[in-house]
Amino acid sequence: MSLTVKSLRALRCLWRGWRCLSSQGGAMNVFDRSMKRRQKQWASSLLDSDKYDYIRDEVGSRLADRVYDVSRTFPLALDVGCGKSHIAEHLSKDIVERLFLTDISDSSLIHQVLKPDCVFIGAMVGSETLYELRCSLQLAELEREGGFAPHISPYTAVTDLGNLLGQAGFKMLTVDIDEVQVHYPGMLEVMSDLQGMGESNCAWNRKSLLHRDTILAAAAIYKEMYGNEDGSVPATFQILYMIGWKPHESQAKPAKRGSANVSFADLSKISKLQTDHQKTNEKP
Amino acid sequence: MSSSNVWTRSRARMKLFPELLAQCSGEAAAYGKCVASTTTGKQELTKNMCVKEFEALKSCFQSAVMLQALGA
Numbered sequence: 001m002s003l004t005v006k007s008l009r010a011l012r013c014l015w016r017g018w019r020c021l022s023s024q025g026g027a028m029n030v031f032d033r034s035m036k037r038r039q040k041q042w043a044s045s046l047l048d049s050d051k052y053d054y055i056r057d058e059v060g061s062r063l064a065d066r067v068y069d070v071s072r073t074f075p076l077a078l079d080v081g082c083g084k085s086h087i088a089e090h091l092s093k094d095i096v097e098r099l100f101l102t103d104i105s106d107s108s109l110i111h112q113v114l115k116p117d118c119v120f121i122g123a124m125v126g127s128e129t130l131y132e133l134r135c136s137l138q139l140a141e142l143e144r145e146g147g148f149a150p151h152i153s154p155y156t157a158v159t160d161l162g163n164l165l166g167q168a169g170f171k172m173l174t175v176d177i178d179e180v181q182v183h184y185p186g187m188l189e190v191m192s193d194l195q196g197m198g199e200s201n202c203a204w205n206r207k208s209l210l211h212r213d214t215i216l217a218a219a220a221i222y223k224e225m226y227g228n229e230d231g232s233v234p235a236t237f238q239i240l241y242m243i244g245w246k247p248h249e250s251q252a253k254p255a256k257r258g259s260a261n262v263s264f265a266d267l268s269k270i271s272k273l274q275t276d277h278q279k280t281n282e283k284p
Numbered sequence: 285m286s287s288s289n290v291w292t293r294s295r296a297r298m299k300l301f302p303e304l305l306a307q308c309s310g311e312a313a314a315y316g317k318c319v320a321s322t323t324t325g326k327q328e329l330t331k332n333m334c335v336k337e338f339e340a341l342k343s344c345f346q347s348a349v350m351l352q353a354l355g356a
Contacts, residue, residue, distance in 0.1 A: 139319050139329060144338070146331035186302045216345060217315065217338060219305055224316020225323075 030154065035202040043198030044084075052196035053084065058180055059239055060086025063123050066241060067091060070119055117248030120170060126177060126238035127155045132226045133190055133235060137210075140218035149207040161242055170244025172251060178239045183232040187219040190235045304352060308344035315341045 043049060064087050067074075077099045079087055088099055114120060134152040141148035156164070158177060165173050184190045194200060227233050245251060305312060318334035327333075 139323070142329045143319055143331065143334055186305065188298065188301050188305075192298070213338075213342065215301075216305070216341065217319075219301075220312035220316045220341060221319050222316075224313055225320050 030203055032202045032204055036198075039200050039202060040198040043196055046196060049196065050084075052193055052198075053086070055180065055182070055197065055237055056084070056086045059123050061090050062178060062239070063087050063121060063241065064090030066121050066243065070121070070243070072119075114246050116246050117250060118246050120165075120242075120244045120246070122242045122244075124161075124240050124242070125155050126240040127157045128179070128236055128238040129155055130190075130194075130235060130237070132222060132233070133187065136187065136218045136222040136225065137214070139221050140214045144214050144217050145211065150203070150205060151201060151207065151210070153201055153203050155238075156240065158240060161240055165242060165244045168244070169247065171247045172243075172245045174243040176241050178241065180237045180239065181234045182237065183228065183234050185232055187222040187233065188215075190233070300352065304345060304348040307348045308341055311337070311341040311344045 043052070046052075067087075077091075079085070079099060082088070091099065130152055137151050138148045158175060161175050162173055165175075184193070222233055223231075315334055315337040318337045319329065322329040322333060
């Protein structure tokens with residue numbers, strides 16, 4: 001119950017446009033969601049918007065792989081942040097019977113929707129994403145202006161994901177990292193593609209101005225520090241995939257302390273242990 | 285969006301940026317090397333540490349812009 005009250009307060013906060021970075025129930029208000037909604041709507045209104053879908057298509061197909069890896073059929077699934085349904089096009093009816101898609105909606109928290117013993121599979125960008133762009137801009141701003149402001153959103157570190165999922169009440173967590181490196185002709189192409197994807201910066205602490213001198217300096221630094229031999233520059237997208245299960249009695253729990261009946265020292269004798277086990281099982 | 289406003293004009297200008305920068309690849313590489321050397325050395329990067337290389341890059345870039353404007 002306290003969760004819904006706190007989330008209502010957070011929503012009211014957003015609607016009044018307060019730049020409050022206050023913590024409410026552990027959630028921080030880092031991003032200007034109305035700005036993000038405008039950015040995404042602008043991006044989808046572009047005539048060539050499918051030119052910018054390559055990252056989302058790749059993540060969508062890898063995430064659908066993980067859905068297939070969970071050996072279960074799902075009568076009902078919810079896709080939060082679906083974009084252009086990059087995941088749905090890879091799922092088939094025998095694994096997921098019914099699928100709902102939502103995007104940047106302040107609607108129900110995942111817990112109110114998820115039944116016990118059901119799985120949450122997610123993908124997020126990790127802290128190494130776009131580190132080349134971040135470092136180039138930082139160095140350029142330092143050299144040209146004497147200080148620097150953040151131009152890339154803060155990303156989650158892998159180490160924090162476990163805590164976040166645990167705090168949200170999920171058990172049996174699995175987290176793994178995928179790195180996608182895309183090569184671009186230069187820094188400007190990276191930035192225009194990010195804009196076309198609707199992924200421009202929308203954090204509250206963003207600086208709204210980037211001096212043209214700084215852009216020129218950053219493009220030169222990017223090419224020199226990270227460029228490849230053929231003149232292209234790489235941009236790294238680190239995607240963190242996470243799987244968490246809503247608790248249920250049928251799930252395996254960690255064994256009680258002191259209930260071990262084999263010791264790690266017996267690891268070298270493991271083949272002998274296996275044959276002993278088989279013999280005891282074969283006895284009538 | 286058929287109207288021409290400050291956003292469409294500035295976006296069109298930015299589209300020319302990579303081509304113009306390509307004409308100054310030497311100066312850009314020199315500036316990049318200067319900044320990159322500070323990341324490995326003991327000195328921290330301060331303002332205008334590579335101002336000479338940057339001024340060279342900027343003047344090359346500006347002449348490329350003028351040539352492009354004359355040619356268009």
